[in-house]
Amino acid sequence: MAAVTASLLPRMSLPAFSYSTRWVTFHTRIFSPRLLPALSLAVPGVSLNLPALLGDIWESVLRAVPKKKTSHAKKRHRQMAGKALEDVHGLCECSGCGATKRSHRLCQNCLRDMRQIWRENDSESANKPSVGKPAPLTDVRLALLHQTHLKTATVVSPRDCVKMSKQYLTAHTVDDAHITDIFSLAVTPKAVLSAGGSSTLHVHDTTVPSYPLKQSISDAHKLGCHHICTSRDGKVAASAGFGGEVKLWALNELTGEWSSSGEITGPSVKPGEVWALALSENGSYLASTTNDGRVNVWNIAGETRTKIQEYETASAGSGSFGMSVDLSRDGKYTASGHQNGSVYIFNNDTGRILYSLSGLAKPVRSVAFSPASTRLAAAGDAGIIALYDMKHGEHVGNLTGHSSWITTTDWSDTGEYLLSGSMDGKVKVWSVESLTCVATHTETDKALWAVRWLPKTSKCEMFCTGGANRSLSFYREATGI
Incomplete structure (x- = not known):
């Protein structure tokens, strides 16, 4: 009996237990066994430690009953209550199919x-015999889903998809072309003009495979030159120095050398009064930006060289620094990029602002019109190249891939490819049709300040780069020729 009671009530103290056992034994001997069961007589002994026993029993009951658990996600939602961002209910247009969808959500049509x-490809692979290596996926409709809806009608073949990548080889490198950084490049059908922090302009001959130095123009700008540009026919050039002066240069077609043809700024010019430069197709007009956001257009065809247009981007003296400028080949538009990320398009016929473009919130270091004057490329510290349509002023696409500031851009002669250089030393070639990068080259880890396509005089395309490594690098397309 004692063993059974000890197993039922393990928490009872030894003295109390022994006392109750003796008491039960005494009474069972006196009274008849028919009165009460022996086990019930242990109640007085149990009642001695009843509070402690009930506490342990109640604790075991609580442990046995399952509790309602709260998931981690629900706890996290409660913690973030009132602190998370509001749900986005705005609508936007899908860049793949053009359908209306919720912002920051995948397009259900795509x-x-x-x-x-995927189902069609799975069914095709299931029907084919399993012997040998399975054929690669050649369905090109997946590529169409990533293109802008403006080009959904274009038929893409597997052969075109293979052509999306290009290769360029280093044709030649002119080491130490300048004693300082090369800030700007300009090209002609037969030469490359380079300008840097020194006072000398260099001209390299592109008709010879070694690209030799053909001419050095000494003391062109005392404080150095930051921008140089040429007309498309290669007969007129203009350069801007850190002192604020702008000089014009003319080509002697017989000797192939350049000589000064005058200045468009007077002796009272101040530093920063003229920054970026761009010449028209025939070299008759020159556009320039200022430190207060103005864009000036000069007529340099005559001997007087007068200012014929002045575009304002803000109230007098409060505009953002004009970092880049370009003139369209058809002469209809003037574009300017500014330090606050603004891009402005002006109509040269009416003398009024045509579009104020958005999309870049950081300084715009380069603007460039396509050869057909139907697109504008704008790039800068945001690390992307924004493409705009000139017919309606719409943002039609972005080229992303640079990991640093984009300092320069240039269109190929056909308008099929776009060239860009950045602060991380990488030069990229972009396909405008597919909005993808088709080639990347890294010759240096220093900044590239200027990249230019060379006029296509042979079967292969070529471009030139210059930057903080003080060298000129020439690349050609790997065509096997």
Whole structure:
């Protein structure tokens, strides 16, 4: 009996337990066994430690009953209550199919098309015999989903997809072309003009594979030159120095050498009065930006060289620094990029602002019109190249891939490719049609300040780069010729 009671009540103290056992034994001997069961007579002994026993029993009951658990996600939601961002209910246009969708959400139409393509590919692979290596995926409809809806009508073949990548080889490198950084490049059908922090302009001959130095123009700018540009026919050039002066240069077609043809700034010019430069197609007009946001257009065809237009981007003296400028080849538009990220398009016929473009919130270091004057490329510290349509002033696409500031851009002669250079020393070639990078070269880890396509005089394309490494690098397309 004692063993059974000890197993039922393990928490009872030894003295109390022994006392109750003796008491039960005494009474069972006196009274008849028919009165009460022996086990019930242990109640007085149990009642001695009842509070402690009930506490342990209640604790075991609580442990046995399952509790309602709260998931980690729900706890996290409660913690973030009142602190998380509001749900976005705005609508936007899908860049793949053009349908209306919720912002920051995947397009359901594109997802449905992709699932259908995947099902078709799975069924085709299931029907083919399993012997040998399975054929690679050649369906090009997946590529169409990543293109802008303006080009959904274009038929893309597998052969075109293979052509999306290009290769360029280093043709030649002119080491130490300048004693300081090369800030700007300008090209002609037969030469490359380079300008840097020194006072000398250099001219390299591009008709010879070694690209020799053909001419050095000494004391062109005492404080150095930051911008140089040429007309498309290669007969007129203009350069701007850190002292604020702008000088014009003319080509002697017989000797192939350049000589000064005058200045457009007077003796009272101040530093920063003229920054970026751009010449028109025939070299008759010159556009320049100022430190207060103005854009000036000069007529340099005559001997007087007068200012014929002055565009304002803000109230007098409060505009943002004009960091880049370009003139369209058809002469209709003037574009300027500014330090506050603004891009302005002016109509040269009416003398009024045509578009104020958005999309870049950081300084715009380069603006460039396409050869057909239908697109504008703008790039800068944001690390992307924004493309705009000139017919309606719409933002039609972005070229992303640079990891640093983009300092310069240039269109190819056909308008099919766009060239860009950045502060990380990388030069990229972009396909404007597919909005993808088709080639990347890294010759140096220093900044590239200027990249230019060379006029296409042979079967292969070529471009030139210059920057903080003080060298000129020439690249040609790997065509096997």
